[in-house]
Each structure stands twice: as C-alpha cells, then as structure tokens.
Amino acid sequence: MSILNTPPKPAGFIPRDRAWQPDALTPPYKTSVKRSPQAALLSFPTTLSEETSPVFGHSMLGALDNDLILNYAAAGESAIGPRIIVHGRVLDENGRGVPGALVEFWQANAGGRYRHKKESYLAPLDPNFGGCGRTITAEDGSYEFRTVQPGPYPWPNGMNDWRPAHIHFSIFGHGFAQRLITQMYFEGDPHIKLCPIVGVLKTQEAIDALTAPLDMNRTVPMDSRAFKFDMVLRGQRQTYFENRKEGL
Amino acid sequence: MQPLDYLRESPSQTAGPYVHIGCTPNFTGIDIYGGDLGTHMKTGPVQGTEIILKGIVFDGTGTPLRDAMIEIWQPDAAGLFPSANETRGKADPNFTGWGRSPGDMTTGEFTFETVKPGAVPFPDGRMQAPHITAWIVARGINIGLHTRIYFEDEAEANAADPILSRIEHQNRVPTLLAKKQEDGSYRFDVHLQGPHETIFFDI
Numbered sequence: 001m002s003i004l005n006t007p008p009k010p011a012g013f014i015p016r017d018r019a020w021q022p023d024a025l026t027p028p029y030k031t032s033v034k035r036s037p038q039a040a041l042l043s044f045p046t047t048l049s050e051e052t053s054p055v056f057g058h059s060m061l062g063a064l065d066n067d068l069i070l071n072y073a074a075a076g077e078s079a080i081g082p083r084i085i086v087h088g089r090v091l092d093e094n095g096r097g098v099p100g101a102l103v104e105f106w107q108a109n110a111g112g113r114y115r116h117k118k119e120s121y122l123a124p125l126d127p128n129f130g131g132c133g134r135t136i137t138a139e140d141g142s143y144e145f146r147t148v149q150p151g152p153y154p155w156p157n158g159m160n161d162w163r164p165a166h167i168h169f170s171i172f173g174h175g176f177a178q179r180l181i182t183q184m185y186f187e188g189d190p191h192i193k194l195c196p197i198v199g200v201l202k203t204q205e206a207i208d209a210l211t212a213p214l215d216m217n218r219t220v221p222m223d224s225r226a227f228k229f230d231m232v233l234r235g236q237r238q239t240y241f242e243n244r245k246e247g248l
Numbered sequence: 249m250q251p252l253d254y255l256r257e258s259p260s261q262t263a264g265p266y267v268h269i270g271c272t273p274n275f276t277g278i279d280i281y282g283g284d285l286g287t288h289m290k291t292g293p294v295q296g297t298e299i300i301l302k303g304i305v306f307d308g309t310g311t312p313l314r315d316a317m318i319e320i321w322q323p324d325a326a327g328l329f330p331s332a333n334e335t336r337g338k339a340d341p342n343f344t345g346w347g348r349s350p351g352d353m354t355t356g357e358f359t360f361e362t363v364k365p366g367a368v369p370f371p372d373g374r375m376q377a378p379h380i381t382a383w384i385v386a387r388g389i390n391i392g393l394h395t396r397i398y399f400e401d402e403a404e405a406n407a408a409d410p411i412l413s414r415i416e417h418q419n420r421v422p423t424l425l426a427k428k429q430e431d432g433s434y435r436f437d438v439h440l441q442g443p444h445e446t447i448f449f450d451i
Contacts, residue, residue, distance in 0.1 A: 021260055022390040031388030034308035035440050041450035044411060048368050049381045050451050052331035054346035093255050106270025114266045116276055129279045132270050169269055179383050179392060183261040200390050206259040230450045232255045244371050
C-alpha cells in the first residue's frame with residue numbers, strides 16, 4: 001500500500017496551552033485558594049492511558065434526554081421560563097468535528113435555583129424542571145438541546161457576587177486527555193464582566209469563546225429562541241513521521 | 249506570514265458545587281436516565297483480580313471535599329482498553345474501564361469496584377507499571393486535575409516505570425501509590441495542597 005493513500009496516523013494529543021487556560025490559584029474566586037495545587041504539574045506526552053476513552057453509544061439515550069423542558073415535567077406540563085434551543089458543534093483544535101462525543105449539561109431554573117439539597121437560594125424550585133440533560137454528537141460533531149434560559153443567582157464569595165446566567169457543560173471526546181468541563185454564558189449579560197469565576201479567564205478572547213450569541217437563523221418562530229455554542233477539545237497530532245511502535 | 253488556523257481549546261471553568269446534578273443526577277435525587285453513568289464498571293463476570301478502591305479528596309486545610317467528582321479510566325486485567333481507539337486486541341467485554349463517583353454525601357469518600365489493571369506500554373515500547381488514570385473536578389478547581397493511581401504492591405514494576413522513575417522529587421512518588429488495607433481494599437487519598445500534595449499531571 002502506498003503511504004500516500006494512507007491517512008497519517010494520529011499520534012499524541014497536542015499539549016494543553018496552560019497560558020490560555022485558567023490558573024489553579026485565582027484568589028478573587030475564594031474557593032480556589034485552598035483547592036489549588038501549589039507544586040508544578042508533571043508534564044509528559046500522552047500515552048495510551050490518555051489517548052483512549054470509553055465509548056458512549058447513541059442507543060443509551062432516551063428520547064427526552066436533550067429536552068430539559070420536558071425531561072422532568074409531569075405529563076402534559078413543561079418547565080417555566082424563556083424557551084431556548086442551544087446548538088453547536090464539538091470540534092478539535094485541528095478544526096475537525098468530533099463525532100460520538102458525550103455532552104452533559106446542567107443548569108439552574110429560570111429563577112436561578114438549582115435542584116440540589118445543598119442549595120438554599122430563596123427562588124422557588126420548578127416542579128417540572130430537573131435541570132440536567134445529555135446528548136451525543138452526530139457525525140459532524142453537532143449537537144442540540146432544548147431548555148429554559150437559566151436565571152442569574154447570588155453566591156457566597158464576596159458580599160454581593162452574582163453568577164451570570166450560565167449552563168454547565170461536561171464533554172467526553174475520544175481520549176481521556178480531552179476531558180473538559182466548562183460553562184456557557186449568554187450574549188449581552190451584564191454580569192459576565194463582574195463575575196469572579198468568569199474572571200479566572202485570562203483574556204477577552206477566552207471570555208468570548210464561552211459566550212453564546214443569539215442565533216436568529218435557528219430560532220423557531222413563535223416557539224423558541226436559539227443560541228449557538230461551539231466547544232473545542234484538544235486535537236491529536238497527525239503525522240507519518242512518529243517513532244512509535246506499531247499500535248501505540 | 250500565513251495564519252496557522254488552529255482552534256483554541258475551550259477554556260475550562262469550574263464544575264461548581266452542583267456538578268452532581270449534571271453528571272450523577274440520580275445521586276442527587278433527580279430520577280432520570282435509568283441510573284447514573286459510570287456507577288458500574290463491571291457488567292458481568294470479569295477477568296483478573298477484582299479490587300475495591302477508596303479514597304477522599306482533601307483541600308489544603310485537610311477538609312474533605314464533599315462536592316467533588318472523580319472519574320477513573322483504566323485497561324482491563326490484560327492491559328487492554330475497552331475503547332474504540334484500542335488497536336492491540338479486544339478488551340474484556342464485561343468491563344467498561346471507566347468509573348465515575350460523586351463521593352459520599354457526608355464523608356466525601358469515593359469508592360470504585362473495579363479490577364487490577366494490566367500493564368500498558370509507553371509510546372517507546374517500554375512497559376509502564378499498572379495504573380489507573382484519574383480526573384478530579386469540584387467547586388474551586390478551575391481546570392480538572394489529572395493524576396495517576398499506581399499500586400504500592402507493584403514495587404518492581406513501579407521502579408521500572410518510565411514516568412515514576414523520571415519524577416524529580418522521588419519523596420513525592422508515594423502520593424501516587426494506592427495502599428492495600430487490612431480489609432483487602434486499596435486506599436488512594438488525594439491532597440490538593442500541603443506537605444502531602446498529590447502529584448498532578450499536565451498530560
């Protein structure tokens with residue numbers, strides 16, 4: 001077989017850009033102070049342990065797993081709040097769509113309240129809203145889910161800190177090295193620039209990377225607005241010239 | 249000069265105090281999906297030695313984290329990963345290789361019922377000591393922490409391991425070793441800070 005007819009082999013993952021990613025110790029976000037490692041991280045190239053990952057099949061998904069408006073609601077009822085669709089693609093650093101990625105999301109309800117026994121904010125629970133969903137990306141890395149827009153809420157950090165409205169995302173790609181948790185913010189939220197957790201991001205470009213724009217083209221008229229949120233996972237080097245043993 | 253056209257990895261943000269709602273909702277009382285992912289690593293009779301792995305994640309004051317989520321990933325007893333990317337052979341069909349634990353609501357202790365992993369080669373072909381890859385997220389952790397769980401009772405393999413042997417501060421290597429307890433389980437506590445700070449990996 002000619003080498004020119006064979007795609008280059010994926011090799012190790014591209015190192016994580018620690019200058020771009022947030023630091024562990026970020027004192028304005030107080031909880032990080034005693035939860036941040038102080039020794040230098042041990043750096044070395046990825047091995048099979050990090051270049052492999054469990055497989056999640058579409059067959060594990062229930063019909064309503066990506067519909068937070070209905071997946072915890074009583075029959076005939078639905079969650080309260082502004083109806084929105086969140087969609088986008090999971091890509092890698094090389095710009096390729098990542099198919100088969102498990103994407104899990106969770107959020108507060110429209111009043112800013114989470115369904116959790118340790119949560120004490122006075123905004124009421126919505127009996128028809130659980131606050132979690134999941135999906136698996138399609139062949140091109142695309143995903144979509146429906147929910148209600150979460151509300152901002154106060155949290156104990158400074159005397160008067162509020163989280164911008166946000167949705168949490170957990171993403172599982174094709175290698176354990178790609179494992180990522182992040183948050184999506186909404187275009188135009190005035191709390192974004194005030195929040196100490198957003199503040200751990202080092203540049204405006206990083207904040208923009210987590211801010212979803214309103215997407216009128218995907219909005220369903222008379223039904224739901226849409227927001228677009230792409231996520232990027234670490235990429236793998238592609239090369240013919242890697243001195244690795246066969247199969248590694 | 250031409251642009252390189254690479255995308256940047258999405259910036260990480262903390263998993264926050266309610267990561268369990270999203271990743272282990274049934275643990276928090278949200279009855280959905282027919283169960284939480286990663287609860288069972290064994291789906292039938294498995295090959296190799298079955299083990300129980302327990303531990304607690306401590307902050308810099310020695311307080312257990314009760315809002316952490318720990319995920320582990322490992323090969324089967326023969327050193328094969330149950331992964332689409334595994335090209336060396338077929339892993340044990342009754343073993344998922346992946347576990348996820350929210351820890352105990354009161355004590356923070358996590359528990360995994362798994363198998364002792366087989367050895368896996370380093371990219372240059374040398375064998376690595378048997379190990380489990382771990383990833384820890386929680387409120388106050390801005391980017392998930394990778395570490396590895398090796399086994400104290402694998403002294404010979406550990407001594408030859410390409411990564412363990414390269415660690416400058418050899419007196420910190422024990423932070424990566426799961427220790428066998430009297431009841432037969434293995435214990436792997438994680439210290440985010442302090443004199444016993446666990447070695448975390450940039451990998």
